[in-house]
Amino acid sequence: MHAIVIDKPGGPGVLAWQEVPDPVPGPGDVLIDVAASAVNRADVMQRQGLYDPPPGAPPYPGLECSGVVAEVGSDVEDFKPGDRVCALLAGGGYAEKVAVPWQQVMPVPDGVDLVEAAALPEVACTVWSNVFMIGRLRKGETLLVHGGASGIGTMAIQLAKAFGSRVVVTAGSAEKIARCLDLGADEGIDYHKEDFAEKVQADVILDIIGGKYLQGNVKALKTGGRLVVIGLQGGSKGELNLGALLAKRASVHGTTLRGRPVDEKGVIVRGVVENVWPLVAAGAIRPVIYARVPMSDAAEAHKIMESGDHIGKILLVG
Numbered sequence: 001m002h003a004i005v006i007d008k009p010g011g012p013g014v015l016a017w018q019e020v021p022d023p024v025p026g027p028g029d030v031l032i033d034v035a036a037s038a039v040n041r042a043d044v045m046q047r048q049g050l051y052d053p054p055p056g057a058p059p060y061p062g063l064e065c066s067g068v069v070a071e072v073g074s075d076v077e078d079f080k081p082g083d084r085v086c087a088l089l090a091g092g093g094y095a096e097k098v099a100v101p102w103q104q105v106m107p108v109p110d111g112v113d114l115v116e117a118a119a120l121p122e123v124a125c126t127v128w129s130n131v132f133m134i135g136r137l138r139k140g141e142t143l144l145v146h147g148g149a150s151g152i153g154t155m156a157i158q159l160a161k162a163f164g165s166r167v168v169v170t171a172g173s174a175e176k177i178a179r180c181l182d183l184g185a186d187e188g189i190d191y192h193k194e195d196f197a198e199k200v201q202a203d204v205i206l207d208i209i210g211g212k213y214l215q216g217n218v219k220a221l222k223t224g225g226r227l228v229v230i231g232l233q234g235g236s237k238g239e240l241n242l243g244a245l246l247a248k249r250a251s252v253h254g255t256t257l258r259g260r261p262v263d264e265k266g267v268i269v270r271g272v273v274e275n276v277w278p279l280v281a282a283g284a285i286r287p288v289i290y291a292r293v294p295m296s297d298a299a300e301a302h303k304i305m306e307s308g309d310h311i312g313k314i315l316l317v318g
Contacts, residue, residue, distance in 0.1 A: 001253025003060040004093035004298045009039045012306075022059065023092070023099040030079050030087070033072040036118035036292075037062040037093035039301045039314040040151070041208075041231065042258060044235050046091075047302065053091040054259045056284060057059035062093020062301045062316075063258060066108060066117035076102045076300075084108040086117040088125050088269060090258055093118075094298055094318060103266030106273050110281040119313040121289035123155035125278050126257055127206075129268045130131065130228045131156060132275075134253050135204040138162035144202035146209050148185060149176035151313040152230075154288040155184045156206055172308070175253075179311050183288070196220060206230065214238030218245055219250075225250045226309075245317075267299075288312030 005018045005036045025031040043061040045051035054057060065084040069079050079085065079102060087105045090100040108117040121233070131137050143160045147153045148169025161184035168187045169180045177188030189196045197216035203218050205227045212234025217227050218241060245252070266272060279285045290310040295300040295318045304314050 002296070003058075003092070004062075005060065005297070006047055009047065010276075012047070012302040015047060015298045015302065017296040017298070020060075020095070023095075023097055025071055025073050025099040027073040027075040027244060028101055028103075029073045029099045030069055030076060030082045030085070030102050031097060031099050031178040032065060032067040032085060032087060032105075034065045034093065034096055034098055034295075035067040035243065036115040037065045037095075037295065037316045038118050038122065038318055039124075040064070040315065041233070042120055043094075044302055044305055057090035058095070058098065060092050060094050062091060062098075062119035063089050064118060065089060065093040065098055065121075066114055067318075068114075070097065072102070079104060084114055084117075086121050088121040088163070088257075088265060089172070094295060094316060101262045101266075102271055103262050106269055106277070109277045111283065112287070115292070115315065115317055116287050116289060119151070119289055120280070120317055123151045123153050123313070124159075124259075124272045126152050126230065127156045128254055128272050128276055130230055130253075131160065131204060131206055133177065133268070133271065134255060135206070135226045135228045136314045137163070137165055137204045141167060141203035142166040142201070143168045144196070144200055145185075146196075146205070146207050146213065147171070148180040148188065149311045150208065150253050151288070152206070152208065153180070154183055154312050155285070157185045158285040159279070161185075162279050167292075168196075168202065170196050171215050178309055196232030203207050204228065209234035210290070211235035211238030213219055214240055218248075218250065221248055221250045223248045223250070227252045229254045277302040290314055
């Protein structure tokens with residue numbers, strides 16, 4: 001098969017489409033003929049040498065894919081060759097084939113194109129696990145989403161609204177804010193012009209920025225609020241006012257998804273299939289796709305990601 005290989009850390013130009021050995025599925029694995037993958041910020045970090053794959057994961061980037069089941073291991077009962085699926089991966093999505101534990105595989109939701117389905121696993125699992133499982137967002141509460149126009153942001157808006165919550169987003173342009181409002185957000189804040197901490201009080205905050213926003217996030221929490229940090233685009237260190245946190249009886253959670261054990265990922269995946277897929281099938285939630293790029297030209301897709309101009313997901317089509 002062919003896959004995107006990173007021989008050395010560097011810019012998008014180090015991504016090379018090369019022939020590599022086919023993956024060999026284990027007893028509990030599903031082998032997928034990949035139709036598409038999608039670009040995530042973690043892929044860019046891996047290319048830069050800042051985020052190595054977990055032990056045992058394929059060395060190629062790609063945290064999600066869609067495709068058709070080619071083969072299943074002897075211990076797999078829930079899937080069979082020919083099934084249309086999408087999957088949450090620890091790596092290896094930028095390839096023609098990938099072997100993945102069956103617990104991380106999901107059927108393609110009804111009404112979703114096979115290629116478009118590649119835009120769903122990472123964002124759906126990230127939002128479900130962080131906003132609902134950890135953040136415990138409830139109907140009528142307010143969710144603040146930083147980076148509302150990102151792939152994660154566009155999913156968080158739709159899913160939170162589907163469950164009856166108020167959604168406020170931050171974004172970096174009027175165009176991005178307008179798109180977020182179209183998706184159902186109740187309010188948008190241009191972080192270049194306004195201080196979100198002065199404008200919103202939230203029950204749950206989903207944060208991809210990290211240290212730079214820590215003080216503002218605590219200020220923006222309501223009493224009993226939950227801050228969930230899932231990214232460090234604004235640095236890994238910030239000053240935490242424990243007095244303010246205690247006074248609000250609030251909490252701060254830091255989480256990642258990629259390195260979790262398979263069983264933990266399986267719990268998240270089952271929650272997504274049970275709670276999110278029916279909303280996708282009903283048309284209440286749709287993948288937001290900015291561009292489709294041939295997988296062999298992954299370098300161009302990474303350039304789009306790093307430009308920051310995109311809204312939603314960037315797909316790599318096999």
